[in-house]
Amino acid sequence: MDRAELVELLSPDGLRLLDSLPPYESSVDVVRLVADLRKAGHGPGLVAAVLTQSKLRAKARTKFGEFADRMLFTEAGLEQATRLRVAALHAGRFTGAGLHSIADLGSGIGGDAMAMAAMDLAVTAVDADEVTATIASFNLAPFPGAQVLHADAESVDLAGFDGVWLDPARRTAGHANTSRLSDPGDYSPSLDFAFGLGARLPTGIKLGPGHDRGQIPAEAEAQWVSVDGQLVEMALWFGPLARSGIRRSALVLSSAGSSELTGPDDSDDVAVGPLGEYLYEPDGSVIRARLIGDLARSQGARMLSEGIAYLTSDELTQTPFATAFRVLEVLPADEKKLRQALQARRIGTLEIKKRGVDVDPAALRTRLRPKGDQSGTIVLTRVAGARAALLVERLRP
Structure with a gap:
């Protein structure tokens, strides 16, 4: 938006036109809407400005709620x-x-x-x-x-x-x-x-x-x-x-x-221990704050592997600071054997999570060619330093 467009938008006619538009929906026939606004006598600059603002207001509701409908924005802003x-x-x-x-x-x-x-x-x-x-x-x-x-x-x-x-x-x-x-x-x-x-x-x-x-x-x-x-x-x-x-x-x-x-400072990690029945993925804020050790102690959990932000325990303790999973199986880490294991379990809808391993989940999903009427989540990571593929079930709080 340049200065001239903003001046036109902030005019009484510009603001009235903006507020008169129906709520923005991606399915709206924009070409027809532009034609209707131009036919009503509005200049091309103003039409472009109000339609951009309408789109930005709809996008802004995730940040500003209903207040977005009475605000103005730039895309970068x-x-x-x-x-x-x-x-x-x-x-x-x-x-x-x-x-x-x-x-x-x-x-x-x-x-x-x-x-x-x-x-x-x-x-x-x-x-x-x-x-x-x-x-x-x-x-x-x-x-x-x-x-x-x-x-x-x-x-x-x-x-x-x-x-x-x-x-x-x-x-x-x-x-x-x-x-x-x-x-x-x-x-x-x-x-x-x-x-x-x-x-x-x-x-x-x-x-x-x-x-x-x-x-x-x-x-x-x-x-x-x-x-x-x-x-x-x-x-x-x-x-x-x-x-x-x-x-x-x-x-x-x-x-x-x-x-x-x-x-009071970064917390020390807890010791690495064996894979338990439950896996915890700490929230990103906990990882960045380096409070994983404090979270583990509060959960009675242990590190899954040195330097990898997954925790594991034998008993479930729900927490707002981590997503919990039940470990169903340890599958082969080898890609060919993993593909065969997923096909045997008829897993066609596959979520792939990874930490501590160099893999592109989207590319891997293509190569695994999941097929079947079941859904599943696998976690590619390291357990006590060794590469592992874990079939897990996400647990809702």
Whole structure:
């Protein structure tokens, strides 16, 4: 979206047209809809803009729920935006620490700032991109305690703010078709700037969940967050925003609620032991936080193999921090024999999971040629260092 399209979209006629569109569905005859809108006298630029927004609003419901229907987006802004449920937890850190005036540096379309404003924090959202800052202004318009600055985050005078939130841009500039930046030195604002703020102000920083753990400052609390099984972020908390005695945290959010596993540091793994009746696949947040050992001890479980994030036990203990499987059989690891074993069991619908082995599950599934009226899951991994294929049954919580 360029500046001219945004100006047209933000006109009273543009917003009325957007809100008048039926809910976006992929099955809609877009060509006919475009023709109808053009026949009604709407210009091609406005038609393209409102249809793009309609599509983005539908996509945004997974992050923003019903609020998405009254928001504006760019494709890149939506992709990088914090889910509203997670943003509310960010805002809760600031309110819990007794802070009030927050600078949201690198605010994007304003998702985190919306959550802060909804909790009566006075938030100033800052973004260096003019179109993105304008969209953030629209999204934050319902909140009297929020304002937006079109400015470079590192140039903002922070006098008068008692807390800072940063979501550094980790992709190339633009509103669509951006690519991930591989060098943290290219983030905007830079990590050096962000960590410098953390040394002198209550600061929270959102980073990708796979960010290099070696760059985590010793004084920060690092929290990895997963939502419905998807690892979505690592947040670093400094000063009073970091909890006493906690430096590693795995937060699991699902429709069942929230659960958290915490530790003062990375936890030591438990010993490797024999394959039991049950297999556990730790949530990605637990793996990234390196709290697998603490999870194993709470489960009475043991490591399946050195350095591989699977646990095993003889008794089932359900946990929100891992997916549990019942081990049905140990199948041959040899591909030809494995194919024969699956065919003998009439397994035609096959899920392949793997860890600790170099294999492409999609390519392997093609070579195994599963056929039959049964479904099954195999886990390709190592048991006490030896390659193994486990036929397992997923257990629902």
